[in-house]
Structure formats: C-alpha cells, structure tokens
Amino acid sequence: MAKVLIIAGSLREKSFNRQLARAAEARLAGRAETEMLEYADVPFMNQDVEFPPPEAVERVRAAVRAADALWIFTPEYNYSYPGVLKNLLDWLSRPVVPGERATAVTAGKPVAVSSCAGRSAGAGSRAKLTELLRAMQAVPLEELQVGVSLDGAAFASDELPLTDEILAGLDAEASALLAAVAA
Ligand SMILES: Cc1cc2nc3c(=O)[nH]c(=O)nc-3n(C[C@H](O)[C@H](O)[C@H](O)COP(=O)(O)O)c2cc1C
Structure with missing residues (x-):
C-alpha cells in the first residue's frame, strides 16, 4: 500500500488546514498508509547549524524519504504559504553531506496541494507552493487542488x-495522488 505523508502548513492547534488534513486521512483509509508529519521542533534554517543536521531535521527527512507521496495542506499568509512551511521545505531541499550536490529528499515524489484560507481559498498560496515544489524536483499535482x-x-x-x-x-485529489504514485 502506498505511504502518504501528510503535512499541515500551520502549527495552530485548531488549524483549519489540520482539520482538512485529518479529513483527507480518513478518505485515504484502506487505500494508503498515512502519517501526519509533526515538525514544530524543526529549528529555523541557519547554515551555522546545518551539519551535522539537527535531530528534528534528520527525523523529518527520514519521514519524507520513507513516503511514496506527500499531501500538503497550506494556509495562505499574505498571498503565499506560511514561513513555518517554507522553513521545513528549505531544510528538506538541502544536501545531507557538506559539499554534496543538493538533491532534495522530495525529488521525484508526487505531491498533492490543498488549502484552507480566507476569501482567496488559498489560490495564491497553492500557486506559489506548486512553483516551489517544482524547484525542489518534486512532482506537484496541478490540475486537482x-x-x-x-x-x-x-x-x-x-x-x-x-x-x-x-x-x-x-x-x-486522493485518487489523482495515488494514480501518480502508481504511474
Ligand atoms: C499573517 C496572515 C496573513 C493572512 N493572509 C491571508 C491572505 O492573503 N489570503 C487569505 O485568503 N487569507 C489570509 N489569512 C487567513 C488565513 O489563511 C486563515 O486564517 C487560515 O485559516 C489559517 O490557516 P489555519 O487555520 O490552518 O491556521 C492570513 C492569516 C494570517 C495569520
């Protein structure tokens, strides 16, 4: 069964994006194994502490490596995705060994993107996140969000x-993501 790692781009306890993520997990039940990534302990990216990677960074990278696909639920903050999510993705984009070519652990992984936000429904956030994921060599689903x-x-x-x-x-969106894993 495909492994889908769920990432909510909000640390807020009652986050709407977390609620949507949990609903998606329920819809995936029986079709995929799911895990919600907790990353509140990942420090701010700072190249002074990049090597050896902090324990929390090792943990989130291992979770992404073990997943066949990701599903990200993002709020919209000022027409873009929140800084906490960018910080996580910046860590995931970096080499594991100093001097090594930067191969993001997200390379080749299908990624579904959804959002809960105000009036915009997160359209700006999803568009910018899609662009960022492409830069990280991931394979974002663009038609179904x-x-x-x-x-x-x-x-x-x-x-x-x-x-x-x-x-x-x-x-x-779940069907499209699982089809992308199977492709
Ligand atoms: C700093 C900040 C900026 C925001 N900017 C936007 C925005 O540009 N467009 C929008 O639709 N909603 C905006 N919102 C509303 C959030 O998207 C909304 O509160 C969302 O529910 C937050 O996600 P969460 O419930 O998962 O924490 C903003 C909220 C904050 C805190």
Missing part, C-alpha cells in the same frame, strides 16, 4: 464545515 474559502461563521467557530463538495474534492 482542493481550496476551501472560510467564512465568518467558520472563523468564529474554528470548525471546518466539511461539505459534500469538499469531501468529493478530497476523494478526487
């Missing part, structure tokens, strides 16, 4: 309204 636009009621309750349309979108 679930984007959820949150309204005032959702923000007030901190509860993601999981509509049939969203669930159908997750199913379609």
Whole structure:
C-alpha cells in the first residue's frame, strides 16, 4: 500500500488546514498508509547549524524519504504559504553531506496541494507552493487542488464545515495522488 505523508502548513492547534488534513486521512483509509508529519521542533534554517543536521531535521527527512507521496495542506499568509512551511521545505531541499550536490529528499515524489484560507481559498498560496515544489524536483499535482474559502461563521467557530463538495474534492485529489504514485 502506498505511504502518504501528510503535512499541515500551520502549527495552530485548531488549524483549519489540520482539520482538512485529518479529513483527507480518513478518505485515504484502506487505500494508503498515512502519517501526519509533526515538525514544530524543526529549528529555523541557519547554515551555522546545518551539519551535522539537527535531530528534528534528520527525523523529518527520514519521514519524507520513507513516503511514496506527500499531501500538503497550506494556509495562505499574505498571498503565499506560511514561513513555518517554507522553513521545513528549505531544510528538506538541502544536501545531507557538506559539499554534496543538493538533491532534495522530495525529488521525484508526487505531491498533492490543498488549502484552507480566507476569501482567496488559498489560490495564491497553492500557486506559489506548486512553483516551489517544482524547484525542489518534486512532482506537484496541478490540475486537482482542493481550496476551501472560510467564512465568518467558520472563523468564529474554528470548525471546518466539511461539505459534500469538499469531501468529493478530497476523494478526487486522493485518487489523482495515488494514480501518480502508481504511474
Ligand atoms: C499573517 C496572515 C496573513 C493572512 N493572509 C491571508 C491572505 O492573503 N489570503 C487569505 O485568503 N487569507 C489570509 N489569512 C487567513 C488565513 O489563511 C486563515 O486564517 C487560515 O485559516 C489559517 O490557516 P489555519 O487555520 O490552518 O491556521 C492570513 C492569516 C494570517 C495569520
């Protein structure tokens, strides 16, 4: 069974993107093995501490290496993805040994991208993340990306309204991701 590593680009406990990620995990049940990547302990990228890599960095790199595919759920912060997610991806993009050619651990991995955000539904964030993933030699799915636009009621309750349309979108995105793994 394919292994899908789920990454939420928000550290917030009640994060809508985490809620969407958990819904996607539930939709993948029986079709793939899933794991949610926890990375709050990954330090800020600083080339002074790059080698040997901090333990948390070794752990997240190992999790990505072991996965057949990734599924990233990103908020939109000022038309882009949040700094915590960029920091994680920067670490994943670097060589493991000093002087070695930088081969990102994401190279060749299919990556699905989804988002929960305000009015934009995260369109800007997903577009920029897709571009970044391509630069990291990953294979982002571009045609199918679930984007959820949150309204005032959702923000007030901190509860993601999981509509049939969203669930159908997750199913379609999951199928596309698994097809990319099998290709
Ligand atoms: C610094 C900051 C900037 C934001 N900029 C945007 C934006 O440009 N477009 C948008 O649709 N939502 C924007 N938002 C709203 C977030 O996308 C929204 O709160 C989202 O739910 C956060 O994700 P989370 O619930 O997973 O933590 C911004 C929020 C923050 C904190």
